[in-house]
Amino acid sequence: MDKPTGSSTRERIKEAARRIFVQRGMAGTRMQEIADAAGINKAMLHYYFRSKEQLFELIFMEAIQEMFPKIEKELMADRPIREKLYAFMKAYITQLRKHPYIPLFVLHEMNSGGPQFLEKIQKLEAAEHGRSPKQVLGRLFREMRKAQKEGELPPYPIRHLWTNIIALCVFPFLAKPMLQLLLKMDNRAFDAFLDERIELASTFLNMALTNTKHQ
Amino acid sequence: MDKPTGSSTRERIKEAARRIFVQRGMAGTRMQEIADAAGINKAMLHYYFRSKEQLFELIFMEAIQEMFPKIEKELMADRPIREKLYAFMKAYITQLRKHPYIPLFVLHEMNSGGPQFLEKIQKLEAAEHGRSPKQVLGRLFREMRKAQKEGELPPYPIRHLWTNIIALCVFPFLAKPMLQLLLKMDNRAFDAFLDERIELASTFLNMALTNTKHQ
DNA sequence: GTCTATAATTTGATAGAC
DNA sequence: GTCTATCAAATTATAGAC
Incomplete structure (x- = not known):
């Protein structure tokens, strides 16, 4: 919802996506919810990351490295x-x-x-x-x-x-x-x-x- | 209590639903996949169990008792x-x-x-x-x-x-x-x-x- | 880069014949 | 009880103006 001025849009999306994906899982996550959490429009998600699957894969691979x-x-x-x-x-x-x-x-x-x-x-x-x-x-x-x-x-x-x-x-x-x-x-x-x-x-x-x- | 044909189908659905739900989760499960696994039609799922949510709740509560x-x-x-x-x-x-x-x-x-x-x-x-x-x-x-x-x-x-x-x-x-x-x-x-x-x-x-x- | 509007697809659920 | 056909809603993805 909020837009921290310091961080880029791309980074804000990633942070929001991480939060939502990690809580709800790939199947349970709605792109709209990520957009809302990032304080931007749904279309922007597809502008920065081609698809839900691609965004998920990015988040998941980073999560693997946390594990x-x-x-x-x-x-x-x-x-x-x-x-x-x-x-x-x-x-x-x-x-x-x-x-x-x-x-x-x-x-x-x-x-x-x-x-x-x-x-x-x-x-x-x-x-x-x-x-x-x-x-x-x-x-x-x-x-x-x-x-x-x-x-x-x-x-x-x-x-x-x-x-x-x-x-x-x-x-x-x-x-x-x-x-x-x-x-x-x-x-x-x-x-x-x-x-x-x-x-x-x-x-x-x-x-x-x-x-x-x-x- | 037991209706031979009816409870058989009902039970087949439950078994299939358990398998799919447990593997894919509530959000990741498609009613179609359950129907296929049970060897019946999608409409039958709604005939025996009102909705996906209700079917899930049944499966989940039984799973809790296994836990x-x-x-x-x-x-x-x-x-x-x-x-x-x-x-x-x-x-x-x-x-x-x-x-x-x-x-x-x-x-x-x-x-x-x-x-x-x-x-x-x-x-x-x-x-x-x-x-x-x-x-x-x-x-x-x-x-x-x-x-x-x-x-x-x-x-x-x-x-x-x-x-x-x-x-x-x-x-x-x-x-x-x-x-x-x-x-x-x-x-x-x-x-x-x-x-x-x-x-x-x-x-x-x-x-x-x-x-x-x-x- | 960002938005609005909308297309395209998936999917849960229902109607109605048999 | 079981099926086919179809609806209605949700959701991903894109087009196009600014």
């Missing part, structure tokens, strides 16, 4: 594996805190969009510069296996351990409405809850990895 | 708290295994549907017979607090502990496409992965709750 965040720094650091995992979790949750609706959006679209859609993501990933998430993960997994042999990590399947780590970070952002309902939290309380998790998620992993080497 | 599953039995049992939690996780994952797409569907609709939508859910919950999920959870939380005082559980915030438990169970079902991409699993491998989690999710909780009483 695989700047974790590289934490995961490539030269530190003991467990410290590294704790640091990653804190950094990841802090990152998600800034874009809390991205995970559900990405997962829903990855799920409801066809296999054709998934191919597009893989192609993007392959074309990426620098280290891809898959590469970073491959290296991390090798390090974790080594740590297991040396008794630094318990003999728990790596893929499941990693899944657990991501689950502890991401799940509260996916399940916000359900958690608010069941745990009786208003928006204010839920914000505080998410802040607490920055520490408590990695604390839980620490509990699981401590004193279990002997199992 | 809050028959956990009551496990959680109300008279057993040590930790055993009870492990049994719950196994039962819950086994349950989710039968309806793997329900969680993402429910969470997406809870998120994209307005607050008006959430009220409807609360009303349904309140009108429920027997013990509601909230009641079961309230009782469980009291038991967990008591167990903490007695040193049976570590002094970790209950709401976060419960969130972690649900996260470990549900997350793989929410993130299937992402996990398949990152961990390079085809559908067959992912099925095996989910089967493994029936044990490994509760194993992880066990690791976290063991040898941490003294903290």
Whole structure:
């Protein structure tokens, strides 16, 4: 609705589109609503971006990059594996805190969009510069296996351990409405809850990895 | 109660609708696609269910009940708290295994549907017979607090502990496409992965709750 | 670049024959 | 109960003036 004078029309559209797409999904989004939110006319959307699909793809690809965040720094650091995992979790949750609706959006679209859609993501990933998430993960997994042999990590399947780590970070952002309902939290309380998790998620992993080497 | 021909068609429609709605969401679903999947005409959908919205609401409410599953039995049992939690996780994952797409569907609709939508859910919950999920959870939380005082559980915030438990169970079902991409699993491998989690999710909780009483 | 007006298409819903 | 044909509304996209 408002027109911040500092930002370009194109950028205002993108911001509005991100907000609406992320909340309602591709299918649930109306171009009119984006136009209203951007404070411009519907025709302008097609002037700057050819079609709804093209605008969506732009927003979605940027969202994907929010999902695989700047974790590289934490995961490539030269530190003991467990410290590294704790640091990653804190950094990841802090990152998600800034874009809390991205995970559900990405997962829903990855799920409801066809296999054709998934191919597009893989192609993007392959074309990426620098280290891809898959590469970073491959290296991390090798390090974790080594740590297991040396008794630094318990003999728990790596893929499941990693899944657990991501689950502890991401799940509260996916399940916000359900958690608010069941745990009786208003928006204010839920914000505080998410802040607490920055520490408590990695604390839980620490509990699981401590004193279990002997199992 | 049963009209052989009538209820058969009605049931076929419901099955088709469930499949399509759950995959594409309310907004992404076309009545035509449901009709095709059910092998009948579009007009029949409106004959048996007044509107798309009404058909959706039926499917969604049944899905909600799949999300809050028959956990009551496990959680109300008279057993040590930790055993009870492990049994719950196994039962819950086994349950989710039968309806793997329900969680993402429910969470997406809870998120994209307005607050008006959430009220409807609360009303349904309140009108429920027997013990509601909230009641079961309230009782469980009291038991967990008591167990903490007695040193049976570590002094970790209950709401976060419960969130972690649900996260470990549900997350793989929410993130299937992402996990398949990152961990390079085809559908067959992912099925095996989910089967493994029936044990490994509760194993992880066990690791976290063991040898941490003294903290 | 931005707008108004309108075309073109999709889609939920209904009417009416059988 | 089931179908065909069709309507009415919503929605994406474009044309053309300024």
